[in-house]
Amino acid sequence: MNVDVSPSFASELLQAGLLIPMGSDGLYARSGLFESVVAGLDVMAGQLGADLHAERLSLPPAMSRAAFEQAGYMASFPQLAGTVHCFCGDEAHHRRLVQKLESHEDWTGEQTASDVVLTPAACYPVYPIIASRGKLPRGGHVVNVTAWCFRREPSRDPTRMQMFQMHEFVRLGTEAEVTSFRAAWVQRALGMAEHLVLPARIEVANDPFFGHAGKMMAASQVEQALKLELTIPVSSDETPTACMSFNNHRDKFGATWDIRTSDDTVAHTACVGFGLERLALALFRHHGLAVSAWPVTVRDAIGL
Ligand code: 5GP
Numbered sequence: 001m002n003v004d005v006s007p008s009f010a011s012e013l014l015q016a017g018l019l020i021p022m023g024s025d026g027l028y029a030r031s032g033l034f035e036s037v038v039a040g041l042d043v044m045a046g047q048l049g050a051d052l053h054a055e056r057l058s059l060p061p062a063m064s065r066a067a068f069e070q071a072g073y074m075a076s077f078p079q080l081a082g083t084v085h086c087f088c089g090d091e092a093h094h095r096r097l098v099q100k101l102e103s104h105e106d107w108t109g110e111q112t113a114s115d116v117v118l119t120p121a122a123c124y125p126v127y128p129i130i131a132s133r134g135k136l137p138r139g140g141h142v143v144n145v146t147a148w149c150f151r152r153e154p155s156r157d158p159t160r161m162q163m164f165q166m167h168e169f170v171r172l173g174t175e176a177e178v179t180s181f182r183a184a185w186v187q188r189a190l191g192m193a194e195h196l197v198l199p200a201r202i203e204v205a206n207d208p209f210f211g212h213a214g215k216m217m218a219a220s221q222v223e224q225a226l227k228l229e230l231t232i233p234v235s236s237d238e239t240p241t242a243c244m245s246f247n248n249h250r251d252k253f254g255a256t257w258d259i260r261t262s263d264d265t266v267a268h269t270a271c272v273g274f275g276l277e278r279l280a281l282a283l284f285r286h287h288g289l290a291v292s293a294w295p296v297t298v299r300d301a302i303g304l
């Protein structure tokens, strides 16, 4: 998927010091300016949903491995998963580890998988939290959540990072509540792009399910238009970048976590995700690397 990367945009960002390579493709330190654009977009995203009176959650970049397995992430996207391994041996084992380190052998087999994994999307840890509270209130529930996310997709395209920040609104409720939530957010997102003077389009998309069976899952997702994306040309004009997604999970997570509506039916869920770095990169791509030269309305919108 690493197509048509404009080497100039990537190298301009690095030359300007907005992103600073850290020795693994897709892993960057960010300058204060870059992060202030990201932070402004984060606030703007939150304000866009202020009328929903959503429950605010801020998540760490790791989640429980048990919840990750139960959600089906490892089965569907093993190629993207990042698991956390730890050393838990004794003194003899430690000596073996140090020997391997000193002789530059592969020492990673001396570790075992821990009970945490890196969060792949901000909404995954939300479902078991809500499920643990019992039935949803009448009218369902909305969560406004941010998390650092990890996906093992090393790339030189700055829009494809291994670790990035996602701001999501997650809706849990009846099928009708969830469907109208997603439709409303597509319009809100288009309004946000217009406010930021970014050329955006809505497209039907699919998740990168693994393998042959995954191709069929992706085809069915497209056929039912369960995933929509707001795309903006960033690294490439021919292949625009997904900067937001609007996902209707139907009753998948409701059934997985036994989340029930107030009248005891299996809940439907949907989420809308803002890829904060990708939106920031879209601003730099379309308005230039000097924030002082951006349209005043755009700077006002993100508080810069
Ligand atoms: P999704 O769960 O739809 O794949 O991701 C939600 C949003 O997170 C995407 O629309 C995108 O904005 C952002 N995102 C997904 N993958 C990456 C990535 O590799 N790098 C960055 N910076 N953002 C990503």
Ligand code: ZN
Binding pocket: 121, 122, 123, 124, 168, 247, 271, 272, 273
């Ligand atoms: Zn989500």
